[in-house]
Amino acid sequence: MSEDPTPYEPLVEPPTGIKGLFAPVAGFGVTFSSMFRPTVTEQYPFEKVPTKPRYHGRHQLNRYADGLEKCIGCELCAWACPADAIYVEGADNADLPDGGHMSPGERYGRVYQINYLRCIFCGLCIEACPTRALTMTNEYELAGPTREGLIWEKEDLLAPMREGMLAAPHPMVPGTEDTQYYRGEVSGAVAEQVEWVASHRPEDPTLRGATAPAAQAGTTDGTVA
Ligand code: SF4
Numbered sequence: 607m608s609e610d611p612t613p614y615e616p617l618v619e620p621p622t623g624i625k626g627l628f629a630p631v632a633g634f635g636v637t638f639s640s641m642f643r644p645t646v647t648e649q650y651p652f653e654k655v656p657t658k659p660r661y662h663g664r665h666q667l668n669r670y671a672d673g674l675e676k677c678i679g680c681e682l683c684a685w686a687c688p689a690d691a692i693y694v695e696g697a698d699n700a701d702l703p704d705g706g707h708m709s710p711g712e713r714y715g716r717v718y719q720i721n722y723l724r725c726i727f728c729g730l731c732i733e734a735c736p737t738r739a740l741t742m743t744n745e746y747e748l749a750g751p752t753r754e755g756l757i758w759e760k761e762d763l764l765a766p767m768r769e770g771m772l773a774a775p776h777p778m779v780p781g782t783e784d785t786q787y788y789r790g791e792v793s794g795a796v797a798e799q800v801e802w803v804a805s806h807r808p809e810d811p812t813l814r815g816a817t818a819p820a821a822q823a824g825t826t827d828g829t830v831a
Pocket residue numbers: 686687688689690691692720724725726727728729730731732
């Protein structure tokens with residue numbers, strides 16, 4: 607037969623006196639004091655509170671001021687992603703007809719997908735991007751009814767066209783190299799680009815927005831000092 611186990615002895619002395627009297631309800635003190643503090647409950651989704659400025663929300667593929675895409679299809683973002691959430695297929699601008707470009711330089715992202723079922727919003731992909739093509743917005747409402755719908759395509763991720771931008775493909779600003787685009791020296795679409803799009807896609811809705819700035823810029827090279 608085994609010996610009797612050592613009887614239990616608490617390591618902390620139990621409270622006595624007035625403390626002992628209130629000990630069983632001491633936990634309610636936190637609840638009671640909270641009743642007099644301001645309410646912090648957020649009424650989402652009826653009231654949306656802005657996120658912090660550097661919050662990591664959904665991604666965006668950016669464009670240059672003349673509408674060419676910044677993504678060069680290098681796949682660095684896909685390799686940096688720890689969740690294998692990005693799929694990229696690059697292609698050559700030289701294969702596009704009549705000297706059109708999707709991006710400055712040799713390559714562009716022909717296929718670009720982000721799988722938001724996998725993404726953990728760590729931001730490693732945007733750190734890896736050499737052209738700042740990929741950034742993250744503050745948008746966080748990314749739920750959806752289907753799994754397929756949470757795989758976002760390039761068209762879903764591209765930044766909206768701003769005034770002065772001309773939808774790609776179209777040639778680069780005449781006389782410029784890709785490095786001038788990278789340095790932010792292209793300020794908008796120029797007349798030659800507008801003419802090229804007008805002759806290839808006369809119904810393009812971005813022609814109207816790009817015409818006025820291009821007319822102001824004349825036939826200059828569209829660069830700033
Ligand atoms: S934020 Fe992180 S997990 Fe999401 S795509 Fe970028 S690298 Fe991958």
